[in-house]
Amino acid sequence: MNKKLLPLFLFATLAPLRAADNTWVLKESTLSYHVSHPLHQTDGVSHAARGKGVCHEGQCDFLIAVPVKSFDSGDSNRDLHMLQVTKGAEYPMVMVRTRLPESAESSTTLKADLEIHFAGQTAHYQQVPFDVKTEGNLKHITGTIPTGLSDFKIDPPSLLTIPVKNEMPVRIDMTWTPQ
Amino acid sequence: MSSISGKLVFALVLNFLLVQQPLHAQDSAATLTGTVTDAFGNPVPNTRISVKDSATGQSSEAQTDSDGHFTVPNLAAGDYEVVASSDRASSSPQKVTLTAGGSQILSLKLSQQDNLPSAPSSSKAEPSLEDLGFSPAESQANARQQALLDRRTHMLKIHQRMGLITTIPMIASVVTSLNAGGRSQGTASRDLHVALGALTGDLYGITAYYAIRAPRIPGTQTKGPIKVHKILAWIHGPGMIATPILGAIAFNQKNNGEKVHGVASAHGPVAIVTAGAFGAALLAVSVKF
Numbered sequence: 229m230n231k232k233l234l235p236l237f238l239f240a241t242l243a244p245l246r247a248a249d250n251t252w253v254l255k256e257s258t259l260s261y262h263v264s265h266p267l268h269q270t271d272g273v274s275h276a277a278r279g280k281g282v283c284h285e286g287q288c289d290f291l292i293a294v295p296v297k298s299f300d301s302g303d304s305n306r307d308l309h310m311l312q313v314t315k316g317a318e319y320p321m322v323m324v325r326t327r328l329p330e331s332a333e334s335s336t337t338l339k340a341d342l343e344i345h346f347a348g349q350t351a352h353y354q355q356v357p358f359d360v361k362t363e364g365n366l367k368h369i370t371g372t373i374p375t376g377l378s379d380f381k382i383d384p385p386s387l388l389t390i391p392v393k394n395e396m397p398v399r400i401d402m403t404w405t406p407q
Numbered sequence: 408m409s410s411i412s413g414k415l416v417f418a419l420v421l422n423f424l425l426v427q428q429p430l431h432a433q434d435s436a437a438t439l440t441g442t443v444t445d446a447f448g449n450p451v452p453n454t455r456i457s458v459k460d461s462a463t464g465q466s467s468e469a470q471t472d473s474d475g476h477f478t479v480p481n482l483a484a485g486d487y488e489v490v491a492s493s494d495r496a497s498s499s500p501q502k503v504t505l506t507a508g509g510s511q512i513l514s515l516k517l518s519q520q521d522n523l524p525s526a527p528s529s530s531k532a533e534p535s536l537e538d539l540g541f542s543p544a545e546s547q548a549n550a551r552q553q554a555l556l557d558r559r560t561h562m563l564k565i566h567q568r569m570g571l572i573t574t575i576p577m578i579a580s581v582v583t584s585l586n587a588g589g590r591s592q593g594t595a596s597r598d599l600h601v602a603l604g605a606l607t608g609d610l611y612g613i614t615a616y617y618a619i620r621a622p623r624i625p626g627t628q629t630k631g632p633i634k635v636h637k638i639l640a641w642i643h644g645p646g647m648i649a650t651p652i653l654g655a656i657a658f659n660q661k662n663n664g665e666k667v668h669g670v671a672s673a674h675g676p677v678a679i680v681t682a683g684a685f686g687a688a689l690l691a692v693s694v695k696f
Contacts, residue, residue, distance in 0.1 A: 267694055278541065280534040289533040295545055303631030308624055312560040317553035319448040321536065321546050348450050348474065388571065388693055
C-alpha cells in the first residue's frame, strides 16, 4: 500500500517546486526611438510591445517583441519611409531577448545583455543599464538602449539629401507583473 | 513648334539622366524571387530552394544568399510548388503561378523549432513569439508589401530631388518677372522669363508625376505634416496649370503692343500664390514647426 502511495507522495512534493518557476508578463510599455537630422528631431513611439519572462533554476529568460509598423512618429509619410528602410514588411517584428538572474528582481538597477533582432539582423548590446522601481507586485523598468542604424545595416534615411545621424537610441519604459 | 520639341527633348533627357530607370527587355521566361526566414523573421542563408513544375514534375534548385534571398530565373510559365529546406528544417510547400515574362516574389518560413536564433540561452523554458500572442499575420514576412514600400520610397526620393531642383528655375522665373511685364520695348527679359517658366513647368510636371504614381500602401491614413504637404498640392497644382496659360495670353498681348488686360492680368498673382504654395509645401515636410 505504501509503495503505491510513494509516487503520489513524490508527485505531491515535487509539484509545488515545479510551480515555483516565476513567469513575468509585460503589462504596459512605451518604446520610443529617436532620430536626429539637422532640420528635425523625431521620436517614434509604440505602445504595442508584448513581453514574457520565464524564470527557471534562478535564471529568467525574457522576450519582448513589438511590430515595427506600430511605431508612430506623428507623420504617416515618415513612418512608411522608416518601415521601408528597416525592411519592416519583410521583418515585421523587433525582438529583444535577455537573460537575467532571478535575484535581479529585488535590485533598483540592473545591467542586461540584450540580443535584438531587427530589420533581418541581430545585434548584441552588453551591460545596458536600466532602473527598476517596485510598486506592489509591479516592476517598472526604464532605460535607453544605445542602438545605431549601422548595427542593423540600415541605410540612414535622408531629408533634402541630408542623411539622419547613425545614432538611434531607443527609450524603454515598461511595467512588468508576475503571472 | 521647334521650341516645344526642344523642351520635350530636354525634359526627356533630364528625366532619363535624373531618374535612370533601367529598361528591362521583354522576355518570355519568368523569374521567381523571395526570402527565406526562420520563425523570428531572421533571414536564413544557404537554404535549398526547390521549384517543382506541377505539370512536368521537373524541379529547379537554388540556394539562399547570406541575406536569405533567392532568385530562380528562366522558368517557363505555369504552376509550381516551392519548398525551402535545410538539414534541420523545411517550409510548407507554396503554390505559385508564373506568367510568361512575369516575376513572383515569395516569402518562405522555416519551421520554428529547428531554427531558433542564437538566443542568450537555449533553455526549454525560454518564451517564444507565439507565447506573446501575436497572430501569424502580424509576425509573418510580406515580401510583396516590402517591394511596394521599396518602389514607393524610390519614387518619392526622385519626387523630393526633383522638387528641390524645380525651386531654382521657379525662383528665377519670379525674379525675372519683375522686368518681363515692364514698359521696355525689348523682348529679351520677357523671353528669358518665358524660358524659365517653361523649364519650371517641365520640372514641376516630372516632380508631380513621381508623387502621383508612387504606390499607395493599403491601410495607411495620412497624418502629420505630409497632410499639409498634400493639401498645398491642390493649390500649386492647378496654379501650375493656370500660370503658363495666363502667361501665354499676357505674352501675346505684350507682343501685340497691348497692355496686359483681362484674365491675363491674373498671371502675376496666380504665379505668386503658386510659388508660395509650392515653397510652403516644401517647408511643411522639411522643417518641424
